Amino acid sequence: xxTSVNAFLEDCKQEAELTLKVLDKLTDESLKKAVSDAxxxxxxxxxxxxxxxxxxxxxxxxxxxxxxxxxxxxxxxxDIAHTYRKxxxxxxxxxKEQWTDAKLPEKLLLFNFIDTTYGGVLQYLIRHQIHHRxxxxxxxxxxxxxxxxxxxxxxxxxxxxxxxxATKG
Numbered sequence: 497x498x499t500s501v502n503a504f505l506e507d508c509k510q511e512a513e514l515t516l517k518v519l520d521k522l523t524d525e526s527l528k529k530a531v532s533d534a535x536x537x538x539x540x541x542x543x544x545x546x547x548x549x550x551x552x553x554x555x556x557x558x559x560x561x562x563x564x565x566x567x568x569x570x571x572x573x574x575d576i577a578h579t580y581r582k583x584x585x586x587x588x589x590x591x592k593e594q595w596t597d598a599k600l601p602e603k604l605l606l607f608n609f610i611d612t613t614y615g616g617v618l619q620y621l622i623r624h625q626i627h628h629r630x631x632x633x634x635x636x637x638x639x640x641x642x643x644x645x646x647x648x649x650x651x652x653x654x655x656x657x658x659x660x661x662a663t664k665g
Contacts, residue, residue: 498615500597504622505588511622512584515629517644519543519580521636522573529639531631539635540576542628544569547580549624550587556607557617561590 498504527540544566551563563583570576600615612620633643645653 497600497613498618499600501591501595501600504615504618505591507622508584508588508618511625512580514646515546515625516577516580517646518629518632518636519546519573519577521641521644522576523639523641524571524573526636526639526641527571527573527576529635531635539632539639540569540571540573542632542635543573543576543580546625546628547576547583549621549628550583553606553617553621553624554587554590557604557614559587559590559594561586 498507522539522543527538527543529539530536531538548566551561551566554561563586564579566579566583570579595614600618601613603611603613604617606612606617606620610620629646633646636643642652643650649657
């Protein structure tokens with residue numbers, strides 16, 4: 497659980513940059529890749545869900561923030577990444593203005609069923625981003641895209657490092 501708004505904002509900025517590494521690799525065609533025949537949620541649906549999660553979590557916790565219209569999911573991967581950047585910046589600004597460190601240990605009922613604190617809401621938001629980002633990298637592979645390395649090198653980056661090490665004298 498976060499006890500400092502600034503600590504959250506620093507973590508959130510780093511995690512948003514990692515999420516953008518994923519979003520920036522998506523193509524318009526890849527957005528249509530479904531989880532499976534039985535589970536029709538697509539890579540585009542997951543990407544757009546991440547965009548909407550900022551306002552979903554934070555507004556449920558009472559934060560007032562301006563958000564772009566998220567009612568229609570774009571067909572463009574670039575538009576999704578652009579909107580993610582915009583929403584992240586709007587959420588960060590709203591948090592700086594409205595929440596203090598003293599508010600973070602206060603209790604609330606998130607989404608009317610999760611007992612947590614305001615600091616816990618921030619932790620849920622980060623973990624939610626990480627969770628769905630991981631799902632997206634699998635779908636990216638299934639769609640024929642190279643998933644970026646996130647907390648370490650990806651398969652291709654690892655192979656390149658091994659090859660470079662093998663060629664050194």
